[in-house]
Amino acid sequence: MSAEQETTAIWPEFMSALEPEASESTVEAAAPADVAVIQPPSDLPALISAWSGVWSGWAGQGRSCDVKLIVENLSLHAATIVCARASDGQGVYSERVLAQIHGNELRGRFTNGASLRFRMRNPEVVELLWREVDGRWIAGVLSHGSAGVRRVIERVPTGEFEHGEEITLEMVTFKPNGLGPFPTLVFNHGSTGVGNDPSLFTSTVTSPTLAKHFNDRGWMVVFPQRRGRGKSGGLYDEGFKPDRSQYSDDPQYALPGFERALRDLACVVEHLLERADVSRDHLLIGGHSRGGFLALASAASHPDLFGGVLNFVGGWVDEHGFASEMINPVIAERGAKFPGPSLWLYAENDPFYSVAHSRKSFDAFEIAGGQGQFHVLETRSGQDGHHILSLTGLWGPVVDGFLERVSKRSSNAPTSN
Structure with missing residues (x-):
């Protein structure tokens, strides 16, 4: 994918219809034991600080994949994130990635070449596009969750x-x-x-x-x-x-x-x-x-x-x-x-x-x-x-x-x- 294509990713029109539901996977996405979320610097814009923490949700048709995004560390233009995915058919996978911040998006790439793109809908909900090297992709949505609910x-x-x-x-x-x-x-x-x-x-x-x-x-x-x-x-x-x-x-x-x-x-x-x-x-x-x-x-x-x-x-x-x-x-x-x-x-x-x-x-x-x-x-x-x-x-x-x-x-x- 060219740099220009990477900058102008197209989000499917149906994304706004997706809700941050629980996944249908019986296997839970698990992050590595060394995950550590660091408090964002006080001088970061609120739109960037809002990424910090743990996001949970789903991806794939029928909400087949359980997904977690952990945003560990933030700077003005980049973030260290851990993305974990699990499904009944594919098991559990997680990887730590250095992601770039572009407006209201986080963009990263796994070592196998698959690309990740997260878009913040609001401070409680983010949308996900996970695209494999062969062109296959899945969409999903995650949330911070509601404390006390x-x-x-x-x-x-x-x-x-x-x-x-x-x-x-x-x-x-x-x-x-x-x-x-x-x-x-x-x-x-x-x-x-x-x-x-x-x-x-x-x-x-x-x-x-x-x-x-x-x-x-x-x-x-x-x-x-x-x-x-x-x-x-x-x-x-x-x-x-x-x-x-x-x-x-x-x-x-x-x-x-x-x-x-x-x-x-x-x-x-x-x-x-x-x-x-x-x-x-x-x-x-x-x-x-x-x-x-x-x-x-x-x-x-x-x-x-x-x-x-x-x-x-x-x-x-x-x-x-x-x-x-x-x-x-x-x-x-x-x-x-x-x-x-x-x-x-x-x-x-x-x-x-x-x-x-x-x-x-x-x-x-x-x-x-x-x-x-x-x-x-x-x-x-x-x-x-x-x-x-x-x-x-x-x-x-x-x-x-x-x-x-x-x-x-x-x-x-x-x-x-």
Whole structure:
């Protein structure tokens, strides 16, 4: 690679959609025993000092690689780093590298010629491109992590059986410090694109970025994985074509798939209401993509339970399908039975739900009596408008305003006996 190419590396457009989740590797990336992080000099710019310390995350399709970046020593233009990588198929590897600082990037090269490039998205999240000499490459994302936040994985019973075994659902909980009870957000994942890659079904989907935003404000956030998704049991079947080649936008398949997902969520809600660390008086429900519309319908099914709904780029089927207008507005109208406030967050350059299509769903929601606010977030050029969860700077102020309104509403509500 020429010096000019090295200076002008191209980052894939999808990078902003990647979240600093836990990896799916059963093998943990391990750094050498002699790792030592040195406090950065006080005269270094804050953008450079922010690199110091240990970053953890993942890389590769299906989050197959566990990755750690340890930035040991920093100067104005360079850094001593240790990068460790591990996966079930390739084992464990680590190496200490002298990296160069270029703007918001760290760039280094292993002794075997593979190149590393880290880009700081914000002081808590960095993106990774790892390129081998033969041209193969993987992308990933890492974070500093949240001090005081506990990540707990649980199993939720459903009372339903397949092949003689009870189906349990995986639920990942991000808890702030303390015993609770905590105000709690139930946040629901979306689909896997067009549904034609079964390898994606078993990846657990959370949003540590969103969880941190709420944890920092004292909220607990739970991420249930519906049937057949993540490590949940059962068959994943939320509206496929008869041959299961991909999702169907035919109402005869898509709508029963929606009902199936709603039943799974009902099991999770019932489970949460029995927990001592959940404040029943301060419950929100939300979700991304399919999860956003699922949250609307779930709130409508429990009109007195949730204080509000957060809908991030919600919809159930891709608007380009022949029957999307018979599905998305119908679900939106159903959500209008929820009497509380809702926040609808969308953005331009969304390959699944354009702003115009989503406004039609919102209009149907309002006409049916729903209470909500529709916001179009301003993404940067080239950003995927469907994947905004990691862009806290975009939605953070709007969500904080919504939380303030919901809190006031809850404090003014009559106290239940």
